[in-house]
Amino acid sequence: xxxxxxxxxxxxxxxxxxxxxxxxxxxxxxxxxxxxxxxxxxxxxxxxxxxxxxxxxxxxxxxxxxxxxxxxxxxxxxxxxxxxxxxxxxxxxxxxxxxxxxxxxxxxxxxxxxxxxxxxxxxxxxxxxxxxxxxxxxxxxxxxxxxxxxxxxxxxxxxxxxxxxxxxxxxxxxxxxxxxxxxxxxxxxxxxxxxxxxxxxxxxxxxxxxxxxxxxxxxxxxxxxxxxxxxxxxxxxxxxxxxxxxxxxxxxxxxxxxxxxxxxxxxxxxx
Amino acid sequence: xxxxxxxxxxxxxxxxxxxxxxxxxxxxxxxxxxxxxxxxxxxxxxxxxxxxxxxxxxxxxxxxxxxxxxxxxxxxxxxxxxxxxxxxxxxxxxxxxxxxxxxxxxxxxxxxxxxxxxxxxxxxxxxxxxxxxxxxxxxxxxxxxxxxxxxxxxxxxxxxxxxxxxxxxxxxxxxxxxxxxxxxxxxxxxxxxxxxxxxxxxxxxxxxxxxxxxxxxxxxxxxxxxxxxxxxxxxxxxxxxxxxxxxxxxxxxxxxxxxxxxxxxxxxxxxxxxxxxxxxx
Numbered sequence: 001x002x003x004x005x006x007x008x009x010x011x012x013x014x015x016x017x018x019x020x021x022x023x024x025x026x027x028x029x030x031x032x033x034x035x036x037x038x039x040x041x042x043x044x045x046x047x048x049x050x051x052x053x054x055x056x057x058x059x060x061x062x063x064x065x066x067x068x069x070x071x072x073x074x075x076x077x078x079x080x081x082x083x084x085x086x087x088x089x090x091x092x093x094x095x096x097x098x099x100x101x102x103x104x105x106x107x108x109x110x111x112x113x114x115x116x117x118x119x120x121x122x123x124x125x126x127x128x129x130x131x132x133x134x135x136x137x138x139x140x141x142x143x144x145x146x147x148x149x150x151x152x153x154x155x156x157x158x159x160x161x162x163x164x165x166x167x168x169x170x171x172x173x174x175x176x177x178x179x180x181x182x183x184x185x186x187x188x189x190x191x192x193x194x195x196x197x198x199x200x201x202x203x204x205x206x207x208x209x210x211x212x213x214x215x216x217x218x219x220x221x222x223x224x225x226x227x228x229x230x231x232x233x234x235x236x237x238x239x240x241x242x243x244x245x246x247x248x249x250x251x252x253x254x255x256x257x258x259x260x261x262x263x264x265x266x267x268x269x270x271x
Numbered sequence: 272x273x274x275x276x277x278x279x280x281x282x283x284x285x286x287x288x289x290x291x292x293x294x295x296x297x298x299x300x301x302x303x304x305x306x307x308x309x310x311x312x313x314x315x316x317x318x319x320x321x322x323x324x325x326x327x328x329x330x331x332x333x334x335x336x337x338x339x340x341x342x343x344x345x346x347x348x349x350x351x352x353x354x355x356x357x358x359x360x361x362x363x364x365x366x367x368x369x370x371x372x373x374x375x376x377x378x379x380x381x382x383x384x385x386x387x388x389x390x391x392x393x394x395x396x397x398x399x400x401x402x403x404x405x406x407x408x409x410x411x412x413x414x415x416x417x418x419x420x421x422x423x424x425x426x427x428x429x430x431x432x433x434x435x436x437x438x439x440x441x442x443x444x445x446x447x448x449x450x451x452x453x454x455x456x457x458x459x460x461x462x463x464x465x466x467x468x469x470x471x472x473x474x475x476x477x478x479x480x481x482x483x484x485x486x487x488x489x490x491x492x493x494x495x496x497x498x499x500x501x502x503x504x505x506x507x508x509x510x511x512x513x514x515x516x517x518x519x520x521x522x523x524x525x526x527x528x529x530x531x532x533x534x535x536x537x538x539x540x541x542x543x544x545x546x547x548x549x550x551x552x
Binding site: 069070071088089090091093095097098099101103104105114115117118119148150 | 441443444446447448449450451452453457461462465466540541542543
C-alpha cells in the first residue's frame with residue numbers, strides 16, 4: 001500500500017501552540033478500597049502535540065485516561081478540554097482501545113460512521129459516508145469499506161478503528177495501548193502510520209503504553225508515572241527530529257532516552 | 272519452472288479415514304439401512320420382539336402410507352395435524368413474546384436481575400407438566416389450555432438465553448458505546464441485542480423443541496382434536512404401527528419449526544461463524 005512520507009511538524013519550542021487539554025491537581029480515590037489511584041496530576045496538552053504516559057501496571061495511567069475521556073469522574077481537580085470542563089463523554093474526544101472492537105454485523109464503513117449514527121442519527125451517518133471513505137483511504141483501507149470486520153486482519157481492524165475515532169473530528173485523541181495486541185512488525189508499521197495520520201490531521205494525541213520504545217519514537221514528551229499513589233514523577237522531552245523513523249530506534253540517543261526511562265521505572269519495581 | 276517431483280522431494284499425502292470421506296447423504300442412508308435391517312430382523316424375520324411392542328418396518332410403512340394418504344386427501348388426520356400446528360404456532364409465538372420481554376427485563380434492569388430472576392429460576396425448577404391440570408381447569412379442553420402449557424414450557428429457555436445474550440456484550444464494546452455517548456436504549460438496540468442474537472437463537476431452538484413436547488403433552492392430558500389425541504387413541508387400541516406412523520409425521524412438524532428458526536438464524540446472524548447450526552448448513 002502507498003504510504004505518504006510523514007510531514008515535518010513545526011517544532012513546539014519555536015512558537016508554543018495554544019493549550020488544548022488542561023489538567024490541574026487531579027486526584028482520584030476509589031472509595032471502596034481507599035486506593036489513591038491518582039494524586040495531584042498536572043498536565044497540559046498543546047495543539048498538535050503528542051504526549052505519552054508510561055508506567056508499571058497499577059500506576060493509574062488507565063484511570064487518568066478514563067477521566068480524560070469523561071468515562072470516570074475525578075475525585076478532585078480540574079479537567080478542561082478546549083475551554084470547557086469535561087463532565088462526560090464528548091464528541092470532541094476521540095478514543096482508541098487495545099481491541100479494535102468493531103461490530104461484526106456492520107460493514108467496515110458502517111462501523112466508522114457509528115459515532116455519528118449514535119450522536120446524530122442515521123441520516124447524518126449516511127451523509128458522513130464519503131468522509132468515512134476518505135478516512136479509509138487515508139489509512140490504506142479504501143477497498144475494504146463494504147467488507148465485514150470478520151474478514152479484516154488485526155492491523156487492518158485497528159486502522160479501521162483509527163478512522164472511527166477520526167470521523168467525529170476530535171480535538172484530542174486518547175489512545176489506550178492501541179497496538180499492544182498486534183505482532184511486533186505490524187505494531188512498528190502502525191506506529192509510523194499513526195505518526196503520519198497525526199501529522200496530516202494536526203492531531204493532539206495522548207498515548208498510554210507499556211512499550212517504552214513506542215512512547216519515545218512517537219512522542220514530543222513522555223510522562224513517567226509511579227503507583228501508590230499514582231502520580232507523574234518525571235516528564236521527559238524527546239528532542240529527536242521529526243518525522244521520526246524506525247531507524248532512529250538504533251541510534252545511541254534513542255537508547256539513552258529509553259535507558260533513562262527504564263531506570264526511573266526500574267527503581268520503582270525494586271522498591 | 273516445472274512442478275515435476277524431484278527425487279529428493281519428500282512428497283506425501285495425508286490420508287483421511289474412509290468414514291470421514293463419505294458424503295453426507297450416503298452416510299445418512301447407510302445408517303438408516305442398517306437400522307431398518309436390524310429392526311426388520313428383530314421383528315418380522317426372527318420374531319424376537321412382539322408386534323404389539325414393536326411393529327415390523329413393513330407394517331409401519333403400510334401405516335405410514337395410510338396416514339400419508341389421509342393427510343394428503345384432507346382427512347380427519349389432517350384436521351388433527353392442523354389443530355396441533357396451530358397450537359404449536361401460537362404457543363411458540365407467545366413463548367417468544369413473553370420470554371423475550373422477561374429476558375430483556377432480567378438482562379437489562381437491576382430490578383429484573385435481583386427481584387424477577389429468582390422467581391423465574393424457582394418456577395423453572397418445577398416440573399412444568401404438573402401445571403397441565405390447572406391450565407385445563409382455567410382454559411378448558413380446547414386449544415387454549417394446550418397453547419398455555421406449551422408456551423409455559425418454552426418460555427424459560429428464551430428468558431435465560433435473552434438475558435445471557437444481553438450480558439454477553441464485552442467490556443470493550445460497552446466502553447465504546449459509553450465513550451460515544453450512547454443512551455441506554457441505543458446501547459440496548461445497537462449493541463446488546465444484535466450481539467446477543469446467537470444466544471437468543473439458541474434459546475429459540477430449545478423452545479421450538481419444548482413447544483412440541485408441551486403441545487403433545489397437553490393433548491395427551493386434555494384430550495381435544497389434536498395429533499396427540501390421535502396418538503393416544505391408537506395406543507389405547509394397541510395399534511402400535513399407527514402410533515409409530517403418527518409420531519413420524521408429527522416429527523415433521525417439529526423439524527419444520529426447528530429449521531425455520533435455524534434458517535432465520537442463518538439470515539440474521541450471518542456474521543457469527545461460530546454459531547452456524549449443525550445439520551442445517
